Amino acid sequence: RKFGPLGWNIPYEFNQADLTASIQFLQNHLDDMDPRHGVNWSTVQYMIGEVQYGGRVTDDMDKRLLKTFCKVWFREEMFAPGFQFFTPCGNNNDAGKPYIIPQCKTVQQYLDFIEKLPPVDSPEVFGLHPNANITYQSKTARDILDTILNIQPKESSGGMGETRETTVSRMADDMLSKLPDDYIPHQVKERINEMGALSSMNIFLKQEIDRMQRVITCVRNTLTDMKLAIEGTIIMSEGLREALDNIYDAKVPPTWTRISWDSSTIGFWFTELVERNSQFNAWCFNGRPNVFWMTGFFNPQGFLTAMRQEVTRAHKGWALDQVVLNNEMTKSTKDDISAPPPEGVFVHGLFLDGAGWDRRNSRLVESPPKALSAPLPVIRIFAENQILAKDNKMYECPIYKKPRRTDLTFIATVMLRHGTPEVEKWIMRGVALLCDIK
Numbered sequence: 001r002k003f004g005p006l007g008w009n010i011p012y013e014f015n016q017a018d019l020t021a022s023i024q025f026l027q028n029h030l031d032d033m034d035p036r037h038g039v040n041w042s043t044v045q046y047m048i049g050e051v052q053y054g055g056r057v058t059d060d061m062d063k064r065l066l067k068t069f070c071k072v073w074f075r076e077e078m079f080a081p082g083f084q085f086f087t088p089c090g091n092n093n094d095a096g097k098p099y100i101i102p103q104c105k106t107v108q109q110y111l112d113f114i115e116k117l118p119p120v121d122s123p124e125v126f127g128l129h130p131n132a133n134i135t136y137q138s139k140t141a142r143d144i145l146d147t148i149l150n151i152q153p154k155e156s157s158g159g160m161g162e163t164r165e166t167t168v169s170r171m172a173d174d175m176l177s178k179l180p181d182d183y184i185p186h187q188v189k190e191r192i193n194e195m196g197a198l199s200s201m202n203i204f205l206k207q208e209i210d211r212m213q214r215v216i217t218c219v220r221n222t223l224t225d226m227k228l229a230i231e232g233t234i235i236m237s238e239g240l241r242e243a244l245d246n247i248y249d250a251k252v253p254p255t256w257t258r259i260s261w262d263s264s265t266i267g268f269w270f271t272e273l274v275e276r277n278s279q280f281n282a283w284c285f286n287g288r289p290n291v292f293w294m295t296g297f298f299n300p301q302g303f304l305t306a307m308r309q310e311v312t313r314a315h316k317g318w319a320l321d322q323v324v325l326n327n328e329m330t331k332s333t334k335d336d337i338s339a340p341p342p343e344g345v346f347v348h349g350l351f352l353d354g355a356g357w358d359r360r361n362s363r364l365v366e367s368p369p370k371a372l373s374a375p376l377p378v379i380r381i382f383a384e385n386q387i388l389a390k391d392n393k394m395y396e397c398p399i400y401k402k403p404r405r406t407d408l409t410f411i412a413t414v415m416l417r418h419g420t421p422e423v424e425k426w427i428m429r430g431v432a433l434l435c436d437i438k
Contacts, residue, residue: 002129003123003132003135003136003430005202006128006132006135006353006354006429007126007128007132007430008059008062008065008405009059009061009062010057010058010059010062010406011047012056012057012062013056014053014056016266016370018052018056019055020248021052022047022048022052022053025047025048025052026044027046027136029043029047031117038076039076041074041075041076042072045067045070045071045074048069048070048074049066049067049069049070050067050402051065054066054067056188056283059406059407060202061398061405061410062425064204064427065427065428065430067394068136068424068427068428069127069428071424072424072428073085077148079101079102082156083100083101084099084100085099085100085125095190099117099125123136126427126428127425127427127428127429127431128354128428128430129354129355129366129367130369131367131369131370131371131372132430134370134372145198147401151250160222164244164248165244165305168226168230168244168247168248168250169227169230171327172223172226172247173227173249175219175221175223175225175270176224178214178270179216179220179223180273180274180277180281182213182216182217183209183213183216185333188206188209188284191284191285192205192206192284195287195288199307199310200244200305200306200313201305201306201310202286202305203306204299204302204303204306205280205283205284206423207278207299207302208297208298208299209280210283211259211298212276212277212280212298214259215256215259215260216273216277218255218259219254219256219273222240222243222253222255222256224241226240226243226244226247230244231363238400239255242254243255246266247258247266250265250266250267251265251266252265252266252269256269260273260298261298261401261402262402262404263436263438264438265367268438272295272296272436275293275296276296276297279292279293279296280296286339290338290339290340290346291334291337291340291345291347291348291378292345292346292347292348292412293347293348293349294347294348294349294411294435295350295401295435295436296349297347300399300401300411301411301412301434303345304325304381304411304412306322307344307345307381307382307383308320308325308383311323311343311344311382311383312383314343318385319385322385323383323385324383324384324386324387325381325382325383325412325413325414326381326382326383326384326415327379327380327381327382327414327415328380328382329362329377329379329380329416329417330346330363330377330378330379330380331359331360331377332377332378333348333377333378334348334349334378336378337378341382343382343383344380344381344382344383345380345381345382346378346379346380347378347379347380347381348377348378349376349435350376350378350399350430350433350434350435351373351374351376351433351434351435351436351437352373352374352375352376352431352433352434353372353373353403353430353431353432353433353434353437354367354426354429354430354431355367355369355374355426355429355431356368357374357375357376357377358419359377361419362417363416363418363419364395364415364416364417364418364419364426364431365419372437373434373437376433380415381414391416392422392423393413393417394416394417394418394423395415395416395417395418395423395426395427395431396413396414396415397413397414397415397416397431397432397433398410398411398412398413398427398432398433399411399412399413399414399432399433399434399435400432400433400434401434401435401436401437402435402436403434403436403437405432411435414433416431
């Protein structure tokens with residue numbers, strides 16, 4: 001839980017009772033075991049990963065991680081002389097030596113072994129990259145700064161400096177000057193009809209434009225009313241006061257977040273609003289783009305579903321419920337794409353979290369030191385009318401809208417090639433694709 005979404009997507013309350021129940025099961029299993037056949041590892045893995053601890057796990061990716069821990073750590077190889085619970089990264093060869101199963105004969109020897117264990121566990125103990133420590137430290141620092149901001153006095157300054165209201169009024173003027181114009185309904189409808197009103201992708205575009213118009217209207221109304229309230233023309237309501245405090249602290253007002261998307265600061269949020277609107281405006285009035293910025297959609301799952309519908313309708317006899325997503329990695333950047341794919345869509349703007357990317361060989365590699373994420377080249381996502389066979393050379397990588405990995409931010413999974421003997425390494429690394437890393 002210390003490492004946030006890189007570890008568990010959801011912080012579960014595992015407790016001593018889970019450990020006690022697992023130990024009791026192992027004791028019973030060993031007592032009833034036939035020495036000629038040895039330990040039934042599949043039973044041990046199932047009971048611990050699916051029942052004792054797995055009974056608390058609700059997220060699919062967390063369940064996959066827990067089952068991987070059981071598969072890697074509960075097996076016959078754990079009794080080998082050189083067994084370690086993890087393999088250190090790079091040249092850090094000494095980090096894993098204490099994490100072995102001790103071969104002791106007395107209680108004192110066990111106590112001495114425990115005393116020699118490091119006081120703070122390395123991220124590598126859990127299969128994570130050492131960079132996970134940077135993620136943890138950044139989160140801790142951010143929480144401290146947020147606490148300091150929250151306990152600051154909210155009253156206007158009595159000194160010679162600029163007051164809170166003056167600062168926010170100036171920021172409101174700047175945002176209003178950059179805020180996109182409203183969409184004119186009959187113009188949007190006319191363009192949608194020209195491109196094909198019954199096309200699933202155009203229906204999706206219309207829904208996205210409607211939601212963007214709602215955000216633009218809300219932002220314009222809030223900023224306009226706030227300026228009037230600061231001038232004393234209207235009453236400063238509780239909602240306007242809350243928005244003023246948030247904008248002064250460079251945070252996004254809750255009324256905006258409820259109808260839009262999460263972001264760390266109001267600067268990032270407003271920049272994203274302008275960029276999202278640019279994509280919708282260009283798609284609507286200039287035609288369908290060759291490559292899509294999936295981060296800029298309110299409903300990226302709906303985008304992929306619309307693409308599946310489009311591909312299904314293009315093939316006679318295909319059924320939507322039997323069509324599955326597939327992907328193909330390219331070596332191109334957004335600017336290199338000059339034409340759309342023959343089928344499916346090109347997607348750009350995704351970031352790899354927990355691993356690096358070898359662009360030459362199109363596969364996962366270890367993250368460089370201090371590099372928390374890596375931009376991915378353009379991906380071609382398409383649909384096929386068959387269930388893909390499981391390939392151990394491919395890692396099933398989840399895509400999330402934001403760094404907070406939950407069912408609400410999950411979009412889909414894509415298959416990424418890796419160059420290691422076992423895919424479990426990347427599952428324990430917590431490798432995922434993020435639409436936004438801010």
